[in-house]
Amino acid sequence: MCGADPGALRRGAVDSPAMPDAPISRSSRIEIGALGGHARSEVTVCGFVDTIRRHRSVVFVVVRDETGAVQVVANPDPAEPFAQALNDLSVGSAITVRGALVDNEVVKLGGLEIQASSLVVESLSEAQWPITEETSLDKRLDWRFLDLRKPENLLIFRTQTVIEHAFRELWAEDGFVEIHSPKLMASASETGSELFRLEYFDGYAYLAQSPQFYKQMAMAAGFGKVFEIGPVFRANPSFTSRHDTEFTSVDVEISWIDSHENVMAHEERMLHAALTAVKDRYGALIEELFGVNIQVPVLPFPRVTHEQAHEIVEASGYRVPRADGDLDPEAERRLCAHIAREHGHEFVFVTDYPAALRPFYHMRHDDNPGLTKSYDLLWKGLEITTGAQREHRHAVLRAQALEKGMSEDEISYYLDFFRFGCPPHGGFGLGLTRILMILLARANVREVTYLYRGPNRLMP
RNA sequence: GGACCUGUGGUGCAGCUCGGAGUGCACGCCGGCCUGUCAAGCCGGAGGUCGCGGGUUCAAAUCCCGUCAGGUCCGCCA
Numbered sequence: 001m002c003g004a005d006p007g008a009l010r011r012g013a014v015d016s017p018a019m020p021d022a023p024i025s026r027s028s029r030i031e032i033g034a035l036g037g038h039a040r041s042e043v044t045v046c047g048f049v050d051t052i053r054r055h056r057s058v059v060f061v062v063v064r065d066e067t068g069a070v071q072v073v074a075n076p077d078p079a080e081p082f083a084q085a086l087n088d089l090s091v092g093s094a095i096t097v098r099g100a101l102v103d104n105e106v107v108k109l110g111g112l113e114i115q116a117s118s119l120v121v122e123s124l125s126e127a128q129w130p131i132t133e134e135t136s137l138d139k140r141l142d143w144r145f146l147d148l149r150k151p152e153n154l155l156i157f158r159t160q161t162v163i164e165h166a167f168r169e170l171w172a173e174d175g176f177v178e179i180h181s182p183k184l185m186a187s188a189s190e191t192g193s194e195l196f197r198l199e200y201f202d203g204y205a206y207l208a209q210s211p212q213f214y215k216q217m218a219m220a221a222g223f224g225k226v227f228e229i230g231p232v233f234r235a236n237p238s239f240t241s242r243h244d245t246e247f248t249s250v251d252v253e254i255s256w257i258d259s260h261e262n263v264m265a266h267e268e269r270m271l272h273a274a275l276t277a278v279k280d281r282y283g284a285l286i287e288e289l290f291g292v293n294i295q296v297p298v299l300p301f302p303r304v305t306h307e308q309a310h311e312i313v314e315a316s317g318y319r320v321p322r323a324d325g326d327l328d329p330e331a332e333r334r335l336c337a338h339i340a341r342e343h344g345h346e347f348v349f350v351t352d353y354p355a356a357l358r359p360f361y362h363m364r365h366d367d368n369p370g371l372t373k374s375y376d377l378l379w380k381g382l383e384i385t386t387g388a389q390r391e392h393r394h395a396v397l398r399a400q401a402l403e404k405g406m407s408e409d410e411i412s413y414y415l416d417f418f419r420f421g422c423p424p425h426g427g428f429g430l431g432l433t434r435i436l437m438i439l440l441a442r443a444n445v446r447e448v449t450y451l452y453r454g455p456n457r458l459m460p
Numbered sequence: 461g462g463a464c465c466u467g468u469g470g471u472g473c474a475g476c477u478c479g480g481a482g483u484g485c486a487c488g489c490c491g492g493c494c495u496g497u498c499a500a501g502c503c504g505g506a507g508g509u510c511g512c513g514g515g516u517u518c519a520a521a522u523c524c525c526g527u528c529a530g531g532u533c534c535g536c537c538a
Contacts, residue, residue: 053497060497071498091488108498128489134472138530194536210538236536237461249538322535329534376538384538431538456530 033067082119092125166277181214207233220417246453253427333381387428394418
């Protein structure tokens with residue numbers, strides 16, 4: 001170990017310093033964001049070293065915690081008790097600083113600084129970081145914990161917290177019940193083509209691709225209205241900016257509805273509440289860090305039928321190349337552009353999809369069995385939700401399942417939900433990561449997912 | 461799964477058409493100078509299997525083939 005890493009000895013000296021003085025109380029730290037309103041007196045702050053600017057007789061250290069950043073000014077005189085710590089300090093290190101908080105209008109960072117009287121290196125960072133501001137996303141994801149130290153990344157998850165809280169507030173007021181459905185299943189909940197299979201004792205289990213059947217079970221159980229925010233798993237080898245193999249889904253199911261219209265009305269209220277809350281709480285910060293001015297959507301959202309959507313897209317000079325007639329991403333972008341132009345709205349419900357494009361459990365129109373009582377919700381050109389009124393009549397449901405080629409054995413447990421009385425109901429699934437991606441104008445779901453999972457990424 | 465694109469010091473790039481010594485830029489890192497910086501500045505330095513394998517050639521970062529990794533879009537979907 002001699003000389004292999006000349007910094008190691010010095011770091012060792014810092015990590016276990018002689019500490020003659022009483023230790024600084026970390027738990028009495030002031031959050032940096034609160035310093036502006038704090039008395040100009042001795043304060044303790046804890047945080048990561050953001051930058052170090054060294055001069056002969058003065059050193060500036062910018063310290064950042066989860067609430068903000070502040071400049072610390074320190075004297076590098078070898079006679080200072082923290083001289084060695086200051087000399088060895090590196091960007092990224094976790095430190096505790098105590099000193100006099102003073103106003104100084106020369107300081108660009110908030111007009112404040114702390115004149116250090118003591119400085120403790122709690123944990124020294126290696127000097128050379130593997131990532132920088134310029135590093136490509138994939139490499140930053142390898143070092144996600146370092147990437148997440150950036151204030152804008154913290155803001156993503158603060159925003160997510162506000163969104164979920166706004167949803168939960170609304171659900172609580174409306175008497176919804178929260179459920180946590182199992183993620184281990186015996187068989188497919190929908191198509192079966194995109195399931196992860198894993199060993200389960202002497203047999204196999206599958207990871208749930210959706211809580212679909214289980215939230216419908218809650219309707220048969222008489223829970224009335226339920227929600228779940230939880231992980232879902234999709235074994236799609238999808239290489240796009242908007243897909244992942246594990247993501248957080250916001251699921252809702254509501255009993256005693258008249259049609260999918262009631263479901264849409266609930267969802268637009270949810271999004272209105274969430275965006276209002278985000279704008280109130282972080283609108284200015286989001287504008288500053290992401291350049292996004294949040295538009296709280298007007299209620300109700302515009303609605304077009306699937307057929308009307310096609311007419312709008314074709315009028316724009318684009319013919320959907322797909323054989324099955326569903327809207328492709330280009331058509332969805334054009335439709336949203338049209339709605340934004342004509343109605344000044346970022347959202348649009350596309351309703352009444354052909355039965356051929358929808359799963360067996362979507363209810364069909366009484367007067368037109370070729371169309372379902374279903375919808376997608378698009379936001380700024382991206383699909384964020386699929387919802388529908390469900391078919392709750394056992395005989396009809398069973399017939400539609402058989403028509404779609406489902407095996408009765410595989411879904412008999414599901415069909416049982418409808419044999420002993422079940423309310424008319426409907427619901428939807430909403431991709432939380434897609435909401436964040438659109439809301440914060442990020443290019444990719446990987447950036448707004450705490451730890452992204454895709455076909456080629458299981459680490460960290 | 462399909463199409464197209466990209467792999468060059470720690471990071472981001474240029475160099476590749478038209479082969480000629482690992483050449484260059486910016487940031488970072490290390491050392492030095494500098495009473496107050498705030499994108500600090502100035503001087504010096506270290507750091508490379510040009511993703512990997514094969515081929516063509518006197519000679520390959522450069523041309524060809526294969527392979528691996530990544531990106532964008534499509535398909536699938538939320």
